[in-house]
Amino acid sequence: MDIFAWLPADATHIFFVLFLSFLIGVEREERKISDERYAFGGVRTYPLIGLIGYAIAVLSKGELLPQTLGFAVVAAFLMIAYWHRLSSSGYAGVAAEMSGLATYLVGALVYRDMFWLATAITVSSVILLELKAQLENLAQRIETTDILTFAKFLLLSAVILPLLPNTQLTQFQINPFTTWLVVVAVSAVSYGSYVLQRLTKAQSSVLFSALVGGAYSSTVTTVVLARRSRQDEQAHLYSGSMLIASGVMYLRLAVLLALFNRALMLKLALPFVLLGGLAMLIGWLWSRRGAAGEAKTMTPFEPKNPLEISAALLFAALFVGMLVATQLAVQHLGLAGVYTLATLMGVTDVDPFIMGMTQSASSVTPLTVASAAIIVAAASNNLVKGIYAFTLSSRRAGVESLCFLLGLAVCGLLLLLL
Structure with missing residues (x-):
């Protein structure tokens, strides 16, 4: 009534x-x-x-x-x-x-x-x-560069994206709209971490830097933490933090899979979340051993702005390149070619390859092959990060980090048995 x-x-x-x-x-x-x-x-x-x-x-x-x-x-x-x-x-x-x-x-x-x-x-x-x-x-805390950065995000998402055609082009079925949407999504995840790092840099700690930096780039975070471990004797703190950053990487991948390929998400999201959560838990417990239990502060590293137009164009080019390379590998080299490509991409940035898998899965690349290739790429990236940590860290932190990241890579490959 x-x-x-x-x-x-x-x-x-x-x-x-x-x-x-x-x-x-x-x-x-x-x-x-x-x-x-x-x-x-x-x-x-x-x-x-x-x-x-x-x-x-x-x-x-x-x-x-x-x-x-x-x-x-x-x-x-x-x-x-x-x-x-x-x-x-x-x-x-x-x-x-x-x-x-x-x-x-x-x-x-x-x-x-x-x-x-x-x-x-x-x-x-x-x-x-x-x-x-x-x-x-x-408003006083926001710098001019932050305003410009947000304007660039609006340029990528609200200006450029709606202008692109949502159709399949060329024999490789390249969709300009989907390609740029992937760029916007990956940039948005990195941008969120970038903003959080800038807002909290005054009270940043090693563990917090690993957590937030892992969402931005676990490879960059590993390199930064490895170099800084030479100035500090708390090996447990830095090796555990590097493991946390790699654990966050799996959570980041699960989010991107959920956004762009539901079938791959159903196969990989739950294992990735569990693996990432386990890595973060072990890394946190290990970092609290001995003197590392203290929340040691550190000067946060200055991440590169993920919304630079040049960076977005480079990612788009890599993404398209991975789509083409994956289709050529499937047609001419078979499964071995796809897995080799996944292993090689782990040396640098795995995002373009993995996002390429989300677009080619089920249409060009079989779903099981695409999911296995993503697992291989992530494991390869963990192995490479372990080598970076071993090379750049203090001796003790380097050995611990290599063991942890090698173990994480092996656990990731064990997912292939599932």
């Missing part, structure tokens, strides 16, 4: 306008109490502005011109209030005046029965006004 059924429609609308505009007024009233500077409006002014917006909409029967003129008149009064505050206090903020204009629009939207939009504008306004200090502190 509708509790407002017995009320006139206008009464319901007026109640809704009063309620929403009162929320903004309450927030402004609190600001006036806590702020010594002149502040515009409060619990009476904002409801009145909302009622004016609704009344003009009713009188004009929803026509745009009268509502626009009413908006201009309200804006003129707000401009006078702003000028008075500016001349008396010198404070140039316009948040109060802009919230007044938003309140006027709330009244007009309620008349058109756009209750959801009116509520969304009200709630958003209250949140933005209430979180003033927090948002200003966040």
Whole structure:
């Protein structure tokens, strides 16, 4: 039963306008109490502005011109209030005046029965006004390079991606839209880790750097941790952290498989999650042995921006190259060629090869072959990281890391038996 059924429609609308505009007024009233500077409006002014917006909409029967003129008149009064505050206090903020204009629009939207939009504008306004200090502190922490980086992400995802054709081209069935979508997805995962590293670099620890860096690039993280282990005697801490980074790699691969190939996800996601979780648990327990149990801080490494246009184009080229190479290997070299290619790709970045497998699986490459090739590539990458760690780390940390990563590679290959 509708509790407002017995009320006139206008009464319901007026109640809704009063309620929403009162929320903004309450927030402004609190600001006036806590702020010594002149502040515009409060619990009476904002409801009145909302009622004016609704009344003009009713009188004009929803026509745009009268509502626009009413908006201009309200804006003129707000401009006078702003000028008075500016001349008396010198404070140039316009948040109060802009919230007044938003309140006027709330009244007009309620008349058109756009209750959801009116509520969304009200709630958003209250949140933005209430979180003033927090948002200003966040803005001070954001550097110009971070804004540019996010703009590059929007360029990759919201500008370039929709322009690409979603059709199969050439005899190798290259889909430009899918190719760039893979680039965006992989870049987004790395970008999330990149942002987290930049936001937390002041309190970064070895374990946290391994955890976050593994989502960015477990190979790069292994190299950085291996080099820094020479400056510290806590071999357990660094060898365990390198194992954690490689464990995160399996979780990262499980996410990418879930995004781009459901069949491969069903075969590999659960084993990868279990293997990655086990590696992270063992790495954490090992890192806590002896003095390594302390949360030693470290200067975090500066990862390369994953959203550089050149990096995205390079990944796209590698991805297409892996699609072509995989199809040629299947046609001319058989299974041995695919597995050899997977082993070789473990030396560098396995993402282009694995993402290529997600696109060719079931169509060009049999599903069982594709899943086995992904397992081989990940195991090969772990072996190569073990060699990097053994070569670049202190002697003890290098031996421990090589044993751990070799064991992780063997455990990964054991998945082939399943």
